[in-house]
Amino acid sequence: MKKFLNVIKRNIFYIALIAGMVALVGLVALYNVKTQSDDENAVSSEAVEETADRSNLGTTEAVKETLGGTAKAEDKTEATTEKSSEVETGANAAKVEEQIELNYDGSTALMWPLNGNVIIPFSMDTTVFYETLNQYKCNAGIVLEAAENDKVSAAYKCKITEITSTPEFGNVVKASLGNGYEVMYGQLKDINVSVGQVVDAGCTIGTVAEPSRYYSKEGTNLYFAITKDGKPVDPVSLIEGE
Known part of the structure; x- marks a missing residue:
C-alpha cells in the first residue's frame, strides 16, 4: 500500500x-x-x-x-x-x-307661325318690290311683319332637318313635314330645337331677331317658305283659314 x-x-x-x-x-x-x-x-x-x-x-x-x-x-x-x-x-x-309618321299631303291647313301682316307676298310668276334692295325680284316665301322677340311656332308637326345661317335670312331652321314638303323659318334667334328633333304643331321654334341688312327698311320680320319636292309653294295657300 x-x-x-x-x-x-x-x-x-x-x-x-x-x-x-x-x-x-x-x-x-x-x-x-x-x-x-x-x-x-x-x-x-x-x-x-x-x-x-x-x-x-x-x-x-x-x-x-x-x-x-x-x-x-x-x-x-x-x-x-x-x-x-x-x-x-x-x-x-x-x-x-x-x-313617328310625317305624312303631310297638302290637304290639311297649316297654322300661322306667328300673327303678323304679309308685307312681301309669295311671287314666283311676277316680281315684287324690295324696299331695302330698291329692286324687283321673285319671292319664294312670304315676309311676315313681326316684333323682335315674338315667338315663332311650328306650322305643323315636323322633323328638324337643318339649322343654319345666311346673310339674307339670318338664322334659319328647316324642317320636313313628310311627303316631300319642307318648311323654312328665317330671321330667328334663341332657337330651341335641334336637328333630328320632331316637334308638334304650335311648339316654339325660336323667336324673331333683328332683321338682316337685306330687310332693314322692311323692319323686323319672319321669313316663311314652303317647298314641295324642292319647288316653292305659296305658304298662304296652305295656312289655316285660307
Whole structure:
C-alpha cells in the first residue's frame, strides 16, 4: 500500500493533468451537444416559420386571386349590362322613330307661325318690290311683319332637318313635314330645337331677331317658305283659314 501511495505522490502532477484533460474533453463534448441541439431547434423554428409564411402567402394570393376574379366578373357583368342597356335604348329609339309618321299631303291647313301682316307676298310668276334692295325680284316665301322677340311656332308637326345661317335670312331652321314638303323659318334667334328633333304643331321654334341688312327698311320680320319636292309653294295657300 505504501508503495502504491508513494507512486501516486510521485505522479500526482500527471494524474491531475490527465483528470483535467478528461474534464475538459467532457465539457467540450457537452458544449457541442448543446450547440447542435440549439442549431437544430433554430433550424426547426425557421422551417416552421417559412412553412407558415408560405402557407400565409399562398392563402393571401388565393384570396387576392379570388377577389380579383370576383371583381373582374362583376366588371364584366356590369359592362354587359351597360351594353345591353345601350342596345335596348337604341332599339327603343329606333322603334319610336319608326312610329313617328310625317305624312303631310297638302290637304290639311297649316297654322300661322306667328300673327303678323304679309308685307312681301309669295311671287314666283311676277316680281315684287324690295324696299331695302330698291329692286324687283321673285319671292319664294312670304315676309311676315313681326316684333323682335315674338315667338315663332311650328306650322305643323315636323322633323328638324337643318339649322343654319345666311346673310339674307339670318338664322334659319328647316324642317320636313313628310311627303316631300319642307318648311323654312328665317330671321330667328334663341332657337330651341335641334336637328333630328320632331316637334308638334304650335311648339316654339325660336323667336324673331333683328332683321338682316337685306330687310332693314322692311323692319323686323319672319321669313316663311314652303317647298314641295324642292319647288316653292305659296305658304298662304296652305295656312289655316285660307
